[in-house]
Amino acid sequence: MKRLLVFLLFNIGFGVSPAQAGGMNILQEQCASCHALYGPAPQTLSQFKARQGPDFFYAGNKYRKAWLVQWLQNPKRIRPAGIFYRDHIKPGEKRDEIDLSTLKPHIILDKSSAESVAEALMQLKANSELIAGAAFVPAGASLGEMSFDKFYGCLGCHQIEPGYGGLSGPEVYTAARRLTPEYMSSFIANPQAWDPKTLMPKRDLQEGNIRNLVNYMLDLSKEDWDEK
Amino acid sequence: MRNNRVCLSLLASLFVFSAPLLAKESATDNYNTYCVQCHGMQGNGMGLNIRDMSVQPRDHTDFKSMSARSNEELFKVIKEGGGALSKSVLMPPWGSTFSDEEINDLVKYLRVLCKCKQGG
Structure with a gap:
């Protein structure tokens, strides 16, 4: 219910541009399974460990828009061992090592979608x-x-x-x-x-x-x- | 104006009193989440992060060196970081991540890993 309300407010309440609305649709359909569009942040370790990507509900306060537009079209791993390193390591000879076979690539967006998503993310300002x-x-x-x-x-x-x-x-x-x-x-x-x-x-x-x-x-x- | 202020303070107090306190986590879960990145999956100091460290993390399975640490020292170094005991700053303070109760549980967990107690 809360999510629906936020979604409706977002879409009809504040004069949303077509780019923002399109971006929000992409966020809902393609991103929300890994990125939380609504708070709060994980309050327990089991919630924390289940998180698949950075939270987005404060993206507008966190990210630089120009970088988002560029990165979404050409995503490169930022955390060498993934969002939660513990799921992506294995014992090695000298030290624990990254298990690259467990890391998945990020989806790639075209320029127009990347711009719309970045625009929509800038509105998420928790x-x-x-x-x-x-x-x-x-x-x-x-x-x-x-x-x-x-x-x-x-x-x-x-x-x-x-x-x-x-x-x-x-x-x-x-x-x-x-x-x-x-x-x-x-x-x-x-x-x-x-x-x-x-x-x-x-x-x-x-x-x-x-x-x-x-x-x-x-x-x-x-x-x-x-x-x- | 005054009504607005009353509303705001009511809202603020609602937020303060409804803010969830974090539930206590088990020492195993805390260790496996926060400590393993440096102290290793086997607790032997061979963690993912150690390659470029100027000081290597403590081997928690080392009976001798762990026996030499008191429970109070272990508590303090977890809560306040290595610097608090003139050890490496690479061990950060975890006092804002763990409650005192969780740190006490971690000290007990370390004693299981080293199969030792304070003083031997």
Whole structure:
């Protein structure tokens, strides 16, 4: 009932453009089996482990639209070991390894569908209160890599360049292309506020330290990783 | 205006009091979800993430080194991270992920993995 209401409100209540409506139809028909279009985020481990893709109900606060349009037409894996690494690993000789045979490719959309879906995703704005406040102003990162690696140990789970870093979390060298700086700041400050069962631990970081980490990811995103 | 404020505060209190508390998870489930990524599927420190780590994760099946840790130390390092005990920052603080009760259960689970107790 709640879903129907949200769907109806979305479609008739706010002057929805044809692109948004088309995008919402694609989301409902092709994406909703893996991505939650409605909250809340998983509250138990069994719900968390059943999740097949990132939640979408706050996509409009999380993603950069231009990146969505591009990625949906040419999807590349962001989390080397899938959405939940535990389902995609096997014991190896030196350490646990990714079991590539268990990972499935993402569906590919044509340009028009990708644009419609991105437009529709931008309307899904749960958790706006978590990013309320001043917009992020990029300022360059002093000791960015040192912070990321040595001070806070983020490298343990995240790659800072292809083939270097941990594998259970999403790669961060493309994070700032994918995500808004406001979302990154808020998520680092309190990951559990967005996703109570997330694998991301909460460190009690000062605002300046968080800004530094986000600036570091903004710097990383400027490099041409496809060429390397 | 005043009515609006009353409505808003009523709504806010409804949200606060209806916010679900997270149910307690088992130590096995928590370990298999959060700890295995570094400490490994077999708890031997050979996790998926270790290749580029400057300090290798603890082998939880190591009788000797695990016996040398008190239950209080294990609790503290899980809750506050490696830095709290002058160990590696690669072990993050999990105090916002687990309740104290869940951490106590994890300490007991570690004692099963190492087949050891505090002091031997």
